[in-house]
Amino acid sequence: METAIILLVGVLISCGLYLMLERNLLRFIFGLILLSNGVNLLIMTAGRLTRAAPSLIPEGEYAPVAELANALPQALVLTAIVIGFGLTVFALVLILRAYERLGTTDGDELSQMIEGEDGDDTSSKFPSSQQAPDYIREPKINPPVLSQVRESKL
Numbered sequence: 001m002e003t004a005i006i007l008l009v010g011v012l013i014s015c016g017l018y019l020m021l022e023r024n025l026l027r028f029i030f031g032l033i034l035l036s037n038g039v040n041l042l043i044m045t046a047g048r049l050t051r052a053a054p055s056l057i058p059e060g061e062y063a064p065v066a067e068l069a070n071a072l073p074q075a076l077v078l079t080a081i082v083i084g085f086g087l088t089v090f091a092l093v094l095i096l097r098a099y100e101r102l103g104t105t106d107g108d109e110l111s112q113m114i115e116g117e118d119g120d121d122t123s124s125k126f127p128s129s130q131q132a133p134d135y136i137r138e139p140k141i142n143p144p145v146l147s148q149v150r151e152s153k154l
Contacts (some may be wrong), residue, residue, distance in 0.1 A: 001049060002045055002049055005041060005045050005049070006042075006045060008038075008041065009041045010038075011035055011038075012034050012035070012041065013035055013038040013039070013042075013121065014036075015037060016031040016032065016033070016035030016036075016037075017031065017035065018031065019031025019034065020032060020035065021066040022065060022110055023106050023107040024105055025095045025098070025110075026049070026105055027108060028107075029088060029091050030090060032087075032091070033084070033088060036084040039080070040080055040081065040084075043073050043076055043077050043080070044074070046073065047070045047072065047074070049071025050069055050070075050072060052066070052068050052069040053067070053068045053069065054068070054135030055069055096142060098110065098115050131137055
């Protein structure tokens with residue numbers, strides 16, 4: 001059983017690395033997802049796959065009565081899943097904003113646009129703060145001064 005899972009881990013990690021070497025940012029994210037799933041499976045396999053009981057001690061006992069499953073790999077993988085999900089969502093939102101703003105998800109095209117190597121004026125692609133809408137440049141609500149806050153609480 002562990003041999004099949006180790007082979008699956010190898011396939012997931014190699015496919016993830018292959019996708020991460022692509023120039024498209026979406027393929028990079030999919031590769032990152034595959035890589036993190038492969039590492040999660042590797043951690044679970046390193047913690048020994050057993051059909052043991054959950055790591056709970058019955059009431060009235062001071063020590064485990066039978067062989068228990070290792071809870072540490074399970075906790076590590078659960079934490080990695082949550083962190084990986086947050087990272088994936090954040091990266092997808094960044095890619096979506098870059099695509100909406102620049103019209104591409106290709107890494108080479110994005111680096112050319114940012115560095116301005118193609119001879120275009122980059123000021124049209126990245127507007128300055130003077131071109132920003134009024135609600136961004138000038139807030140309508142003035143922040144309270146610290147002395148006003150102290151006086152209102154007294």
